[in-house]
Amino acid sequence: MTENPTASLTLLSDLTPPSLERTWLTAPHPSLPILATCSSDKTVRVYSLTNFRLLSTISGGHKRSVRTCAWKPHVQGESVLATGSFDATVGIWRRWDSYGRAEDDTDVRGLSSETLNGNGRDTQKDEDDEEWRFAVLLDGHDSEVKSVSWSPSGMLLATCSRDKSIWIWEDLDDGDNNFETVAVMQEHEGDVKCVAWHPVEECLASASYDNTIRLWREDIDDWGQVACIRGHTGTVWYLDWEGIGNVPSITAVCEQGTSLSAEWKDQCAISGPRLVSCSDDRTIRIWKRKPKEQWAQSRVASSDIPSIIRPTGTDETWEEDVLLPQMHELSIYAVAWSKRTGLLASVGADGRIVVYEELLKTPAPTLDANTPTATPATTFQPHTEWVVIAILEGAHGIYEINHVAWARRADRSREENEEVLVTTADDGSIKTWTLRR
């Protein structure tokens, strides 16, 4: 705890009414100012980020706790939600966006009494318009579903379970709610706790009770493991990807600033977005793919295997980029990497929220000496440092926090492009926070 926080988290609002049972995860909608919260009461609660009130409750689909949910991206005129439950099934739910648009209108004009009454506006509409329609139940897992994730295009849905498997389903989008099983991967040796798609590529990352993180890609019609990352010494609970084009903040105004950022972007273009993971071992680690060319060269140099044998091999080498400052005393359940600001937030069993920022530093002059084998292209490697900018103790009182997410702020006091943190806790409470620098 040697860090000196420079920012503070302020409670913006609770989402009301809260669930009466444990809530596991809250997923912000990709475009509308709404959120979906998964609860142990077998329902999903949809809240407004405009007035922080409950809009609707999706119930009747799952026989046990809803553990996870994810919004399908790029759907026009409709919202599609995938839910994963301890009952071993995955549900797909649909709803026309008329309601969300009404929210948007309200958003522009300010709060009206109508929306404060919750569904008041909608009662004038056709019943069918209001309801979440249960579309299809995806049946295949043998035990509890722990996480679901849509691919960036929205074509593929990945699901994972305590049965140690990951399933990839293709949404056939045939108007008949048909999904086809594309692949079942069973390499993990324990519960698969989390699946997360790369922000642009069809590359899936998974985290497990077996302490590993694995990466999966399709290679000539077959989905297979391309990397197995070892490093954590406990269950890996959650993963999140870095946004595309993320550039860390420059510490101080300096002449080198612009060139540093440019260098950084070049580096990122080669290795691609990084992956962050959090674990029962109380650490948060960031992982980076070793650039392909460099990797091929090193293989040639070490002359173990001539690169000509597998010039386009799918195997990837992922290395630990950084271990974040250790600020949690108990298991870390979730980490969220903002796609807008690059800030990272983590939560866990100790009830603490921690926010981290990555700062771009002037390259150390001794870099060459440390890496004698580096090729000339890598000598000027931008170097970053992660610092803790905010810590909030007991954010949900005595309760454990199960999930954290960044969402675009939507209430009328918002500033342009401002974000809020959304935390979800064991007592069923969901809170939104603003970060003040």
Add this chain to the structure above:
Amino acid sequence: MASEMQNSNPTILNAADLPTRLQPARSHKLGIFGNGLFASALPSVDASGFLLGGFTSSSESESDDDLLEEPIDEQEIYDLVSTISDPEHPISLGALAVVSLPDISITPTLPYVPASPLRTVTVLITPTITHCSLATVIGLGVRVRLEQSLPPRFRVDVRIKEGTHSTADEVNKQLADKERVAAALENGTLMGVIAKMLETCL
């Protein structure tokens, strides 16, 4: 499960020898077990004053003999879990010495946050035989019993006592996994077994 017992002839302790302070008739036991317990445990129990910042009044509660006013201590945890029945025998975990008073501790969950009211209750379990496959079920029973009985500021940590079980690490990892425990509580078959174990608890 019932037809083939893992341990058909377990060692059973005499009920009169079990630590207690609930029955006045055996209040002399308090002298033997109570003092020893209080001497070692009070500093941590003490810091667990129910209120935030209750730190200053700690010396007063130390001398407070009124049991009703006493914060939750190891004996109370013992009383909660020792009456649980073994899934194999109609005998309590206390009588089987699966749970014992010296293997129960209460510590601040966040030692670096003095104002935090969070307390961790650690219960070490000694299975009757080192390869008992029911260790997970027993551990789950203890965890369920404590989670249902204690206020939410208590975190329950149930583990196999070191050196007493062949797959202790595996069992401990399962018992510490919140998600697995939550899912187990929704498993009807498993909860049937647990409910039966807890039937003997008052």
